[in-house]
Amino acid sequence: MSSATEHAAATDIEAIKREGLTGRQLRLARRVAQTNDLPATSDFDAVRLLRLRGIDPFKRANMLELVVPQGSKTDVATTPSADRSQVAARQPLPQTSPVPAPAGRPSPASADPMSPAERRNREIRSIQLDIARRRRRKMALLGARLGAFVLVPSIIAGYYYYAVATPMYSSQSEFLVLKADSTGASGFGGLLSGTQFATSQDSIAVQAYLQSKEAMRRLDDEAGFRAHFTQDWIDPIQRLDPDASNDDAYSIYKRNVKIGYDPTEGVVRMEVSAAEPAVAAQFSQFLISYAQEKVNHLSEQKRADQVGDAEGALRLAEQQRREAQSQLVKLQQQGAVLDPEGVIASLRSQINTFELQLQQKRLELAALQDNARPNQAKVEGTAADVKRLEFLIRELNERMTDASQGENSLASLSVQIQMAQADLATRDMMLQSALQQVEQTRMEANRQVRYLTTAVEPVPADTPSYPRRFENTILAFLIFSGIYLLCALTASILREQVSS
Incomplete structure (x- = not known):
C-alpha cells in the first residue's frame, strides 16, 4: 500500500510539473500549505497536498504576475493577458529536487534525457533572446515615433526656412521723447524733469499708438503696407491675401513691426521688416513721423487747456475793469462836475474867507461907532x-447845505465816485495779475512741451535679417521634442492610472 501511495504521489507531482506553474504560484502554494500545516517536501508536493485537501491555492491567480515558460502548452485562462505571460516567461522557475523513487522502480527524472542544469540554461537563453527581441522592437517603435512626430516636422520646418521662406530685411531705429528744459522747476519735480521718468508716460503712449490698428491703417493709406505684403513672390506663410480683413493685416503688421520701450534709458526701439530693404526704411520713416505728430498732439492739448484758462481769466478781468471805468464816468457826468469834493472844498474855503472879511468889517464898524462923532458915510458904507x-x-451856506444833503447831493456823489474809483483801482490790480498769470502760464506751457528726437535713423539693410535659418530650425526641433515628451508623459501617467 505504501508503494502504491508513493507511486501515485510521484505521478501527481509529474503531472503538476507539466502544468507549467510559475515560481510565484509555487511559492504561494508553499505558503498556503505551511498555513494549513501540510507536510510538503517541495512546492509541487504542496500543490498536490492542497488539492487533495480540497484547497485551491490559485484562487487569486488573475491578480498575480503569471509566467508561462516558452513552448509549454498550459491553460492560458490562468493568465490575465498575453503580455504578462511574455514578461513572466523571462523569469527562471525554481527547480526542486526529484522525489527519490522507491527501490526497484526507475526514477521519473530518468525519463528526461536533459539534466536540470541544461534545462535551466536553455530557459535562461530563451529568456535573454526574448528580452533582446522585445528591446529591439521597442527601440524600433520609439525611433518610428520620434521620426514621425519630431524629425519629420523638423525637417519640413528646416526646408521651409532654407528653401521656401522669403528673406525679410529689417530696419533698426531708436528715438526718445524728451521734455523742454525747465529752469524754474524746483523740488522733486525738478529732480525728475531732466530724466526719462518725466516722459515715461508719453513714451508708453507713443509705443501703444504705433502698435495699434490706427497706425497700421494710416501706414497702409500713405505707404501701401497691404500692397507690399500681397505680392505674389512672397511665400504663402508671410504673404497677405488681397481680400484679407483688417485683422489679418494687423497680425502681419504686428509680426513685422516690433516696438519696445526701455524704461532704464527712456529709449523707444523700433524694428520694421519688409521684403525689400528700401521699403522697410520707408515704413520706419513714416512710423517715426506718426510718433512725432502724436507727441506734438499730446503736449499741444495740455498747453491749450492751461493757456485757455489763463486767457479766459484775463478776458474776465478786462471786462470787469471796463465796467468799473464806465460806472465812474457815469457818476461824474451825473453830477455835472468832475470833482465834487473840490466843489465842496471851494465852498468851504469861500465861506471861511467871507467870514473873516465879515469879522473885519464888523470890527471896523464897531470902531467907527465908538467915536463921539463918527463919519456917517463910513459907518453906512461899513x-x-x-x-x-x-x-x-x-x-454860500445854503449851497453848502444843498451839496451835503439829499440823494443827489455832492457829498453822496462824492462817496459814490470814491467807491467807483476804488473799484476801478481793484480791477486794475486784478487785470495786472491776470496778465502776469497769462505770461507765467505760457512760459510754463513752453517748458512742458514734449518733442521727439531720433537717435538712430532707419537705414536700408544690405543682408536679410529674417528668417534665421539655423536658429529657427533648432527652435522648431526643440518645440516638437517638447510636445512629444509632454504627450508621452501624459499618456504614460494615464495608462498607470487606468491600470491601477
Whole structure:
C-alpha cells in the first residue's frame, strides 16, 4: 500500500510539473500549505497536498504576475493577458529536487534525457533572446515615433526656412521723447524733469499708438503696407491675401513691426521688416513721423487747456475793469462836475474867507461907532459891507447845505465816485495779475512741451535679417521634442492610472 501511495504521489507531482506553474504560484502554494500545516517536501508536493485537501491555492491567480515558460502548452485562462505571460516567461522557475523513487522502480527524472542544469540554461537563453527581441522592437517603435512626430516636422520646418521662406530685411531705429528744459522747476519735480521718468508716460503712449490698428491703417493709406505684403513672390506663410480683413493685416503688421520701450534709458526701439530693404526704411520713416505728430498732439492739448484758462481769466478781468471805468464816468457826468469834493472844498474855503472879511468889517464898524462923532458915510458904507457879506455867506451856506444833503447831493456823489474809483483801482490790480498769470502760464506751457528726437535713423539693410535659418530650425526641433515628451508623459501617467 505504501508503494502504491508513493507511486501515485510521484505521478501527481509529474503531472503538476507539466502544468507549467510559475515560481510565484509555487511559492504561494508553499505558503498556503505551511498555513494549513501540510507536510510538503517541495512546492509541487504542496500543490498536490492542497488539492487533495480540497484547497485551491490559485484562487487569486488573475491578480498575480503569471509566467508561462516558452513552448509549454498550459491553460492560458490562468493568465490575465498575453503580455504578462511574455514578461513572466523571462523569469527562471525554481527547480526542486526529484522525489527519490522507491527501490526497484526507475526514477521519473530518468525519463528526461536533459539534466536540470541544461534545462535551466536553455530557459535562461530563451529568456535573454526574448528580452533582446522585445528591446529591439521597442527601440524600433520609439525611433518610428520620434521620426514621425519630431524629425519629420523638423525637417519640413528646416526646408521651409532654407528653401521656401522669403528673406525679410529689417530696419533698426531708436528715438526718445524728451521734455523742454525747465529752469524754474524746483523740488522733486525738478529732480525728475531732466530724466526719462518725466516722459515715461508719453513714451508708453507713443509705443501703444504705433502698435495699434490706427497706425497700421494710416501706414497702409500713405505707404501701401497691404500692397507690399500681397505680392505674389512672397511665400504663402508671410504673404497677405488681397481680400484679407483688417485683422489679418494687423497680425502681419504686428509680426513685422516690433516696438519696445526701455524704461532704464527712456529709449523707444523700433524694428520694421519688409521684403525689400528700401521699403522697410520707408515704413520706419513714416512710423517715426506718426510718433512725432502724436507727441506734438499730446503736449499741444495740455498747453491749450492751461493757456485757455489763463486767457479766459484775463478776458474776465478786462471786462470787469471796463465796467468799473464806465460806472465812474457815469457818476461824474451825473453830477455835472468832475470833482465834487473840490466843489465842496471851494465852498468851504469861500465861506471861511467871507467870514473873516465879515469879522473885519464888523470890527471896523464897531470902531467907527465908538467915536463921539463918527463919519456917517463910513459907518453906512461899513454897515452895507457887513450886510452884503452876511448875505453872501448865507447863500454860500445854503449851497453848502444843498451839496451835503439829499440823494443827489455832492457829498453822496462824492462817496459814490470814491467807491467807483476804488473799484476801478481793484480791477486794475486784478487785470495786472491776470496778465502776469497769462505770461507765467505760457512760459510754463513752453517748458512742458514734449518733442521727439531720433537717435538712430532707419537705414536700408544690405543682408536679410529674417528668417534665421539655423536658429529657427533648432527652435522648431526643440518645440516638437517638447510636445512629444509632454504627450508621452501624459499618456504614460494615464495608462498607470487606468491600470491601477
